[in-house]
Structure formats: structure tokens, C-alpha cells
Amino acid sequence: MMKNILNERLYISKSSPFKVRMFDYQCFTYPWHFHSEYEIIYIKEGYGSRFIGDHVGKYTDGDIILIGSNVPHYMKSADIYISGNSDFRVKGTIIQFEKDFMHYSVSHYPHFLKIKKLLEESRHGIYFPSGCSSKLVEILERISLETGIDQITSLLQLLNGMSEIDIRQVISSSDYVNANDAFYDTSRIDKIISYLNKNYIRSVDLEEIASLAAMNKSAFCRFFKNKTGRSFKKYILDMRISHACKLLIIDDMTISQISTECGFDTISHFNKVFKKIAGRTPSQYKKQVLLL
Numbered sequence: 001m002m003k004n005i006l007n008e009r010l011y012i013s014k015s016s017p018f019k020v021r022m023f024d025y026q027c028f029t030y031p032w033h034f035h036s037e038y039e040i041i042y043i044k045e046g047y048g049s050r051f052i053g054d055h056v057g058k059y060t061d062g063d064i065i066l067i068g069s070n071v072p073h074y075m076k077s078a079d080i081y082i083s084g085n086s087d088f089r090v091k092g093t094i095i096q097f098e099k100d101f102m103h104y105s106v107s108h109y110p111h112f113l114k115i116k117k118l119l120e121e122s123r124h125g126i127y128f129p130s131g132c133s134s135k136l137v138e139i140l141e142r143i144s145l146e147t148g149i150d151q152i153t154s155l156l157q158l159l160n161g162m163s164e165i166d167i168r169q170v171i172s173s174s175d176y177v178n179a180n181d182a183f184y185d186t187s188r189i190d191k192i193i194s195y196l197n198k199n200y201i202r203s204v205d206l207e208e209i210a211s212l213a214a215m216n217k218s219a220f221c222r223f224f225k226n227k228t229g230r231s232f233k234k235y236i237l238d239m240r241i242s243h244a245c246k247l248l249i250i251d252d253m254t255i256s257q258i259s260t261e262c263g264f265d266t267i268s269h270f271n272k273v274f275k276k277i278a279g280r281t282p283s284q285y286k287k288q289v290l291l292l
Helices: 103-108 110-124 134-145 148-163 179-183 187-199 206-212 217-228 232-250 255-261 267-278 282-290
Strands: 018-025 038-045 048-052 055-059 064-067 073-077 090-097 126-128
Touching: 018 134, 038 134, 048 064, 048 232, 055 232, 064 110, 064 134, 090 134, 090 148, 103 110, 110 126, 110 148, 134 148, 187 206, 187 232, 206 217, 217 232, 232 255, 232 267, 232 282, 255 267, 255 282, 267 282
Parallel strands: none
Antiparallel strands: 018 090, 038 064, 038 090, 048 055, 048 073, 064 126
């Protein structure tokens, strides 16, 4: 079960603003996680489920996904891969690049306006369906073999090509707010969010978390609301419902069990909060996703 969101540290070298690698896995194994870098995933072969922000959907051969900075995500291979059947492999390319890559140029030069819009959209995750562009696939299949300026040029060509795909789909809901975006700018916040990732399914007392931040309760509430745009209580509830969404799909648990697992005292309170945040009841959510 994915109780905690893993904060992955990629340690990209200062001498290179991004990492590129081809992969050939038995199955995807990395848990629910996020990192400050943008990520492009090209699925050359493979199928299963994708979890990005508050979105749950399917991926298949030829799909391309662009995931924004600090957006939580998780790729789950279909059961036939997990079973260890050697005839099935997950293959493709992964590119991870710094959130400040070409920051000044992207922010100020009109030549980069489309790329700027693309990166802004990636805060909700972007899906490029299989077959949408042979040009993107050609770049993705060669970029891991390149070095130096050729690789940087290819990344810019890739982002530019993505920005010109009209049928790209923003996949998290329009009202999805990435809690991690607002936090990862100071060591104090890093400490707070790490603590919450480990403890949000239990009752976290305001005085307890304010003490961790070395603030009184009133100051902490103002600080927290300023950073996230949400109250501390709302933030905790959003994390719990996000966790519940994953359990509804990947675990064989009853709604009552999930309610308890996610820190709710009663199933009626869980149902009420889930519907308010997700826009449907837990059972409706599960049925809708399983039909994808």
C-alpha cells in the first residue's frame, strides 16, 4: 500500500541539467513519488495504469507522458508483467530535467512561449497518445545515444515538438492543486512536508506540527496558508483522499477498511469528505476508473 509519498532525490549533476536513459524492465516497481525535476516517460512497449496527481488512467505502447515539477506519480504495470512472465517487458525512454532548465530563456524570450505554456500545463500532467507524432518518437529513441550539445538540442526540439501537438491532453483535473509545489523551497518546509508524508493518516495535532516548525500555532497557520493556499486541516484531508483514491484502485479493500486506513473515524465522514473533494462517492469513483 502507498501510505507515504516518496520524495525522490535525483542528484542531477551540475555539469548537466538533465538525465536520459533507455529502460527495459520486467515491470515498473518505483512507488508513489515526486521530485523537483520535470519528467518525460516514453512507453515504447508495455501497458498498465498511470497515477498522476489526482488522475488514474491507462497507458499502452507508444504513449508519451510529461510530468511537471513535484507532481506525484506512479506507473503500475499490468498483472501479466508483475507475474514474472519473461515474454513481457516494459521498454522505453525516461528523461528528467531540472525545473530551472533554460529558465531565463523560457521566461523572457518570445521564441519559448509555447514551451513555457507546455511546462505550465505539465503541473497537471500531459498525455500524448500513441501515434500522435513520429517526430517525437524519433527524438526519444535517439536522445539517449547522444552527448553534449546534441543532447541538449534534442531536448529543446522535443519540448518544442510537444508544444505543437494540439491533441495533447492535460490529465489531472483542472482544480487539482499540487501540495508539493508550494513547499519545496526551504529546509523548514522540507522538514514539515516530510513529517506529514509519514503521519497524515493519523491525527496530527496543530500544536505538534507548529512546534516542529518552531512557530506558535497562529504564526504557523498563517505561514502554512500563505505557502499552500489552503488551511492545515484542508491540506491533511486532501492528502488522505489522494491516498484513498489509490487504495480504491490498487488494493482489494472495502470502502470501510479504506476509510479507517486513511485516518477517518467514521465511514459517513469519509464518504462526505471524499465526495466534496473528488466530486463523487468512493464507490462511484472506483466504478468509473475500472471502466477506463
